Amino acid sequence: MARVPKIAIIGGGIGGLAAARALQLRGIEVTVHEQAPRLSEVGAGVVTTPNAMKALRALGVEDAVLASAFASRRQVVRSWRSGRIIDQTRLDRYRDRFGAPFCTMHRGDLLEALRAAVGDAPIRLNARCVEVSSDARGAHARFADGSAVEADAIVGADGIHSAVRTSLFGAEHPRFTGYVCWRGLVATDRLPQGLAPPDMTAWWGPHGHVVHYHVRRGELLNWVAHTETVAWTEESWSREGDMDEVMRTYAGWNPKLLALFAATERCYKWALYDREPLDHWTVGRATLLGDSAHAMLPYLAQGAAQAIEDGCVLASEIARTPDDIATALQRYEALRIPRTRRIQLGARARGRDNHLPSAWARLKRDTRLALRRWFRPNATLHQAEWIFAYDAARDGG
Ligand SMILES: Cc1cc2nc3c(=O)[nH]c(=O)nc-3n(C[C@H](O)[C@H](O)[C@H](O)COP(=O)(O)OP(=O)(O)OC[C@H]3O[C@@H](n4cnc5c(N)ncnc54)[C@H](O)[C@@H]3O)c2cc1C
Numbered sequence: 001m002a003r004v005p006k007i008a009i010i011g012g013g014i015g016g017l018a019a020a021r022a023l024q025l026r027g028i029e030v031t032v033h034e035q036a037p038r039l040s041e042v043g044a045g046v047v048t049t050p051n052a053m054k055a056l057r058a059l060g061v062e063d064a065v066l067a068s069a070f071a072s073r074r075q076v077v078r079s080w081r082s083g084r085i086i087d088q089t090r091l092d093r094y095r096d097r098f099g100a101p102f103c104t105m106h107r108g109d110l111l112e113a114l115r116a117a118v119g120d121a122p123i124r125l126n127a128r129c130v131e132v133s134s135d136a137r138g139a140h141a142r143f144a145d146g147s148a149v150e151a152d153a154i155v156g157a158d159g160i161h162s163a164v165r166t167s168l169f170g171a172e173h174p175r176f177t178g179y180v181c182w183r184g185l186v187a188t189d190r191l192p193q194g195l196a197p198p199d200m201t202a203w204w205g206p207h208g209h210v211v212h213y214h215v216r217r218g219e220l221l222n223w224v225a226h227t228e229t230v231a232w233t234e235e236s237w238s239r240e241g242d243m244d245e246v247m248r249t250y251a252g253w254n255p256k257l258l259a260l261f262a263a264t265e266r267c268y269k270w271a272l273y274d275r276e277p278l279d280h281w282t283v284g285r286a287t288l289l290g291d292s293a294h295a296m297l298p299y300l301a302q303g304a305a306q307a308i309e310d311g312c313v314l315a316s317e318i319a320r321t322p323d324d325i326a327t328a329l330q331r332y333e334a335l336r337i338p339r340t341r342r343i344q345l346g347a348r349a350r351g352r353d354n355h356l357p358s359a360w361a362r363l364k365r366d367t368r369l370a371l372r373r374w375f376r377p378n379a380t381l382h383q384a385e386w387i388f389a390y391d392a393a394r395d396g397g
Contacts, residue, residue, distance in 0.1 A: 004029050005322045008141055008151035010129045010164050012039050014046075014107070015290025015307030016157035017114035020122060021059045022315035028322070032118070033141065033149070035128035035158075039115055041107035042268070044183050045215045045222030047200075048110070050388040052305035053100035055312050056113075058393040062100075064113040069103035070214040072200040075381055079366075080205025083254045087369045089381050091200065097378075098388040104200060104213040106220065110304070129158065132167040134284030153325045154286045155314065157307070160273060162292030168283045174273035177297060179351060181272060182241045183224045184264040188214065191263055195256055196221050202354075203257055206362075209354040210250070210257055223260060224298075225250065226272075228355060241269030272297060274348070277341040282329040289314060294340040299350035300382060302343045310336055313396035335396060343387065350382060 005028055009016045012034030023030040048056065048069070056062050077087040094102045115123075128144040132154050139154035141164075156164025160174050188196070200213040212223035227249055246261050275295040281288040290307030313335050317328040356362045372379060380388065 003322070005152040005318060005325060006031075007153050007155060007318065008033060008139070008149050009155045009157050009289075010132070010141060011156065011158035011162075011290075011292070012036075012115075012123055012125075013157065013159060013290065013307075014041075014111060014114065014304045015311060016155075017111065017118055018055070018059060018308040019155055019157060019289055019311030019314055020118045021061070021114060022311040023318065024118065024122075025060065026315045026319035028315065028318060030122055031149070031151075032123045033127035033129060033143065034123060034125050035144075037126050039111060039123065039125075041111040043185055044107050044224075044268075045104055045185075045213060046107045046110060046304050047213070047301035048103045048105060049301060049305055049384070050094050050098035050100040050102055051390045051392070052308055053103060054098075054390075055305070055308040055392040057100065058312050059114070059117065059308075061113045061117050064116065065105065065110060066101075066103070068109040068113075068216055069105040070198075070216070070218050071101050071103050072198055072213060074199045075102075075201075076199045077202045077204055077369075077381065078254070079362075080203050080209075080253050083203075083256065086204060086366050087373060087381060089379070093378070094388065099391065102388075104215055104222070106215040106222075107304075109216065129163050132156065132164045132286050134286040139285040152285065153318070153329060155289050156286070156292045157289045158292050160275070160291045160295040162288065164286065165288055165292045168286055168288070169278070169280075172275075174275050174295060177272045177274055177348075177351065178228050178230060179226055179272040179297070180229045180269065181224050181226050182246050182267045182269050183222070184261070184267040185215075186221045186223070186260070186264050188219060188221050191221065192259055195259055195263075203254065204354050204356075204362075205253060206357045207355050208249070210253075212260065221260070223264070225261075226351075226355075239269055241267040243267055245269075274344065277344050278337070281333040281337065282326075285325055285329065287314075287329045287333065293336075294344055296340075296344040297347040297351050299347045299354065300343055300384060300387065302347065302387065306340050306343060309390070309392040309396070310340075312392035316393075316396055339390070346382075
């Protein structure tokens with residue numbers, strides 16, 4: 001490499017830190033500019049499917065992540081009222097099938113593993129980017145405090161409301177999907193005996209579904225309850241919700257689920273947004289990564305996973321042609337856009353199928369799933385084999 005390229009990443013979330021680590025491992029100089037006064041994640045869970053775990057392995061953080069993760073034996077889908085099993089699959093076979101386990105973990109634990117790997121030195125806090133531009137000499141970022149940086153490339157990993165995306169492609173608002181969620185965390189020793197077996201569980205019902213799974217070695221149970229609405233559209237992960245509203249919304253659902261809600265002290269409420277897939281992420285020497293490039297619904301549990309994969313592929317393309325960064329960024333987006341677009345659109349379709357309002361439509365769906373399970377007993381729940389089989393280190397470029 002003639003000269004070590006300097007890359008500036010805007011945003012120190014899961015995507016930004018994964019990219020920083022991937023670039024460091026390739027010997028590339030990187031700085032992360034984060035608007036918040038400290039790196040933090042909301043108190044909630046995240047699913048790391050085998051493709052995410054393989055990417056974390058490539059970043060050298062698999063062991064750190066596994067030390068606090070939880071690996072459920074089964075994934076089960078139940079009917080909202082009766083609890084009848086609609087579909088189920090064995091997760092403990094995924095390590096052999098896909099080359100890495102299927103885990104669930106606390107988002108803070110994942111972010112901390114990445115931060116520890118990156119180190120504090122390259123991370124600049126209280127740095128809110130307001131504008132990015134690119135010319136023949138390099139890429140430039142301006143910050144709210146009046147400071148500026150110049151780098152060989154700038155990567156916008158600044159989330160769904162990305163300032164970098166607006167700078168590069170103009171203002172375009174995320175799309176309200178009509179879904180609202182509540183999320184809660186409960187210490188498992190506070191749950192009534194047998195309430196939540198250590199299966200990753202989804203309850204599908206009319207106009208909504210609820211998912212719960214263990215995190216932090218099984219010490220906490222994370223739940224997310226989704227419903228449909230047109231009335232409330234605030235996109236904030238830290239807005240406290242009202243447990244009485246949760247109980248009212250899910251009145252008539254299975255008593256075990258209601259007991260889980262009743263055991264939860266505090267919940268948070270937010271509206272789900274996504275973006276239309278973009279045809280391009282790159283302008284000159286500036287590009288996008290993670291939610292800023294491909295914000296998606298969480299119904300395939302792939303937002304963070306895709307952000308981590310993006311970071312691995314970006315670093316390998318920059319390392320291939322460090323003297324021609326603009327071409328490296330073009331290759332990066334060409335490798336990543338088809339996969340992330342398919343997942344964005346697939347996650348939308350899943351939302352509709354999880355919430356079917358009519359009993360007849362649900363019966364048809366459940367029969368179709370039962371037949372599929374009969375013929376393909378080892379199939380993944382959402383026909384996600386093509387997502388899980390991907391290995392960013394092998395298939396990324
Ligand atoms: C209900 C729900 C459940 C989910 N479950 C899963 C799951 O199970 N598995 C999964 O893989 N994904 C899941 N996701 C998606 C996942 O959380 C996101 O896709 C992922 O966090 C995106 O990471 P990111 O780094 O791109 O963006 P973010 O996590 O949003 O990070 C962006 C960072 O940039 C900073 N920033 C923003 N603007 C600026 C600025 N102007 N200047 C500097 N810094 C800035 C922010 O402070 C933040 O630190 C879920 C999402 C939701 C809503």
